[in-house]
Amino acid sequence: MKVEHLRHIGKQLFAEIGKTRLKPFTSESLGKGAGGDRTFPIDKKAEDIIISSLQSLNEPLSIISEEAGLEEIKGGGRKVLIDPIDGSKNAITGIPFYCTSIAVSDGDSIGSIFMGYVINLLTGDEFWAEKGKGAFFNGERIYTQKDDIFYLIAYEAQSPKNDIPKIMKLLAEAWRTRCWGAMALDISYLAYGAVSVFVTPSLSRSFDFASGYLLVEEAGGVFTDINGKSIDSVEIGLKRSAPLLASGNKQLHEKALKLLNM
Amino acid sequence: MKVEHLRHIGKQLFAEIGKTRLKPFTSESLGKGAGGDRTFPIDKKAEDIIISSLQSLNEPLSIISEEAGLEEIKGGGRKVLIDPIDGSKNAITGIPFYCTSIAVSDGDSIGSIFMGYVINLLTGDEFWAEKGKGAFFNGERIYTQKDDIFYLIAYEAQSPKNDIPKIMKLLAEAWRTRCWGAMALDISYLAYGAVSVFVTPSLSRSFDFASGYLLVEEAGGVFTDINGKSIDSVEIGLKRSAPLLASGNKQLHEKALKLLNM
Known part of the structure; x- marks a missing residue:
């Protein structure tokens, strides 16, 4: 393979x-x-x-x-x-x-x-x-974004009513927000350097983010759950497992986590 | 021409x-x-x-x-x-x-x-x-959406911090939200029937929405400013003029206006 x-x-x-x-x-x-x-x-x-x-x-x-x-x-x-x-x-x-x-x-x-x-x-x-x-x-x-400015924050929300308020403090600090409706592409464009931070408060399934996870890690970014916890040990399977946060670098990730926990 | x-x-x-x-x-x-x-x-x-x-x-x-x-x-x-x-x-x-x-x-x-x-x-x-x-x-x-369900609400926000809170009550009622970052396409896909409602609380310029305005009108939709006021008399030019609301039909538009004014 x-x-x-x-x-x-x-x-x-x-x-x-x-x-x-x-x-x-x-x-x-x-x-x-x-x-x-x-x-x-x-x-x-x-x-x-x-x-x-x-x-x-x-x-x-x-x-x-x-x-x-x-x-x-x-x-x-x-x-x-x-x-x-x-x-x-x-x-x-x-x-x-x-x-x-x-x-x-x-x-x-x-x-x-x-x-x-x-x-x-x-x-x-x-x-x-x-x-x-x-x-x-x-x-x-390709490489992720190098500086710590929230140029563009991409998100996905399975339930806008429940999900957007959970991430609103983070979205408010973005120069622009995007919600394109295709999580693997959101994450790929983060690996590409075009997206500063990707966040989804809804539980995702491992096949939704598996390839994006490796793309971000290999492009120099950080990929954890929405609380900053490693997802390395998350089991591969069909069930919904984790709400996600990915960033172009460690500084962006820490700034994002702070805003999500305010 | x-x-x-x-x-x-x-x-x-x-x-x-x-x-x-x-x-x-x-x-x-x-x-x-x-x-x-x-x-x-x-x-x-x-x-x-x-x-x-x-x-x-x-x-x-x-x-x-x-x-x-x-x-x-x-x-x-x-x-x-x-x-x-x-x-x-x-x-x-x-x-x-x-x-x-x-x-x-x-x-x-x-x-x-x-x-x-x-x-x-x-x-x-x-x-x-x-x-x-x-x-x-x-x-x-092509024709706009016929029923009054908020399947998909598309928005653009020049300032996420100021703009998203203004439309949050509307976004909360959507099955899905989208923010693609290209207003003329947002509006075109509304005319196509793929977007229920498009909203932007930021002031837009006439060339941003001029073609979309006619597409929506001719596809059976409704296109006004964010308060429901006609934009027919808005002057064509380079200056920023109106925050916008477009919907697939009259019922969607009235439901959206109600939520925006709550």
Whole structure:
């Protein structure tokens, strides 16, 4: 299992799904996926492409995917965490901001992720990271923001009513806020240096942030839960586990934590 | 001056600018534009393409553009309102969500706009509207949301600290919020039916919302200032004029106004 395998899958997804322009609310749900959200044809199509491509590798793998749940190849092995379409709500309403996220782990917790891959399905732009080898955008090394100014704070809120008040003191200090609706892209653009801080007070699932976690770590950023606690030992799986905070560097992270705990 | 002229300009912009991937903060500002924001090379390049294309039409036109300010062709005539790059902050940090917006008016106020055009510079997708003839996405007629549920509320905030509290009661009722950082696209996707309500408590400039205004009106939506007052008589120009509220339909608009005035 190499980055090239994930890139090969990404290119297939971009070719087969990237040109899709869905009209708002014309897509019927196929029911709920293993991750608890509704599955739409676009999610299912992306997942089918990824899983069949992984099967053709002929390696023992344990797949954890938002729609299908758990699936073992050749008796199971390294864990592959898949979010076939991150930003499904954007995708099904025709908003051009969504991606696919794939992460690979040789253990049971977030800390054992050693490869992460995200492809923006609208532009074909790719982000990837390998443990100890750095983070990349279309093949070029990327780094997080260096100074401690809150130029841009990105957030996601599953419940605006409950979530925004929890982070309002932090948002208030941002030059600009963004809520793009695709967590893996929010985090990827943080690794890229375009986002100062990413925060989500809602509980997220490991496949939502697994690849982003490694991208941020390898690009020089900090990624913890919303209280500043390490998420390395968070178990990989389908259940919602942690509210998240990621920052371009330690100074930004400490400033953000202070505001969140005021 | 026909929609085809604007589409021709759009295709040029997409070809020459759409593939640009800027690295965060590597772009030096060229100083402040006529609209008060800083001008970056990408803004200037887009504006140059648009203005030289309009000049070649050989029609009397009065151009009002974010960077160049006022420019008359053949003694001046119909007003053309241009935002060369809407979502400049996204563009200059490498975030793939920005567009060009062009509107044409035969009078001095927003109500006299008779043609609006928006092109998403990342996907090449085009939105346009002609007064009395409807709103279109890539040539297909589009309509705003029909029911009165706040599925998705999009907002922009020039100052998160001042602006978000003003709209918090409305945001709290949304199933999801979005802040994409490109007002003309926010409004275009409302005309498309993907956004229930768009709100910005900051004062906006006429070229920021001119094309979106016609798109929403022609797609069946409602577009006023944040207090529900008509913006038809708002003067076209470079100065910041109105905080805005747009909704998919009258019921959504009334519900939103009630929450904003609580």
